[in-house]
Amino acid sequence: MEMGKLNVGFLGFGEAGYHFAKDLTHAGLPGIVAYSPSGAKAGPGDPLRTRAAEASVELVRSPRELCKRAHLIIALVPGRAALKTLRSVRAHLNAEHIYVDASTAAVKAMEQAGQMLEGKSGFVDAAIMGTVPTGGIKVLTVASGPHAETFRALMAPYGMNIQVIGEKPGTATAMKLIRSVCMKGLAAMLLESLEAARRSGILEAVAVDIAGSIDERPFGQIIKRFVCGTAVHAQRRVHEMTDSLELLRSLGASTRMTRATRAMLLDVVNLGLPARFDGREPDSIVPVLDAIVGAKQ
Secondary structure (H helix, E strand, O other), rough: OHHHHHHHHEEOOHOOOOOHHHHHHHHOEEEEEEOOOHHHHHHOHHHHHHHHHHHEEEOOOOHHHHHHHHHOOOOOOOOOHHHHHHHHHHOOOOOOEEEEEEOOOOOHHHHHHHHHHHHHOEEEEEEEEHHHHHHHHOEEEEEOOOOOHHHHHHHHOOOOOOOOOOOOOOOHHHHHHHHHOOOOOOOOHHHHHHHHHHOOOOOOHHHHHHEEEEEEEEHHHHHHHHHHHHHHHHHHHHHHHHHHHHHHHHHHHOOOOHHHHHHHHHHHHOOHHHHHHHHOOOOHHHHHHHHHHHHHO
């Protein structure tokens, strides 16, 4: 696929598709097309057609027409519909196409999608790592699969921020889901902690203190401190979380995340990490994670 002949089509035209298409148009990419069931039915004056016009996108009436008009197809559909959507267009794909699945699906779904298109067309597993309405094409998209580097090379000149992390479908999706374990878990821990603070009448003080603890140094250093410090001091922290649980229960506050934290700390103790590191924090997180993986195996 030559740069000057790049034809992009969006399979699904919701919020992400609209913002991506608008930014690509502004960056100088012409002739963008899109297909969605609702778009195919939209008549004159429909808000979807208005948004398509704002992004200089032509809405087409079928998956077949989309595949005929575009050779780089970016699927932006709900994760649960990823394979169903691929099946609806597979018959219209050929060796000239690159199919980029940017839905938030399961790793196994992306692996299966790659298998479905093996020998049929190019395939890229893509995971959008930020908020598209605020960042547009500048939001980091991680990509994996046999044609991930080609995808990056084609879209980077238009400002799309793509990081290739491997040749295996499912790797990009795995990165996003693993990241979500931390980010969504952090949100849940904040809710539990701040609920207790509110019940205790010290919400503002606790919120400011937590923010200050995070803001005092780059987060990369905080990751090292949390991981390496836990490996060495897990036993003491088990007792601290036991006292925290007692307090939360007395307040009638949620305890789910605190119970999980205490259980994780007990696992670290039972795996023998405090004894292994003998009171000395390692220089990086790698020995800690290697020790956990090795002990569990």
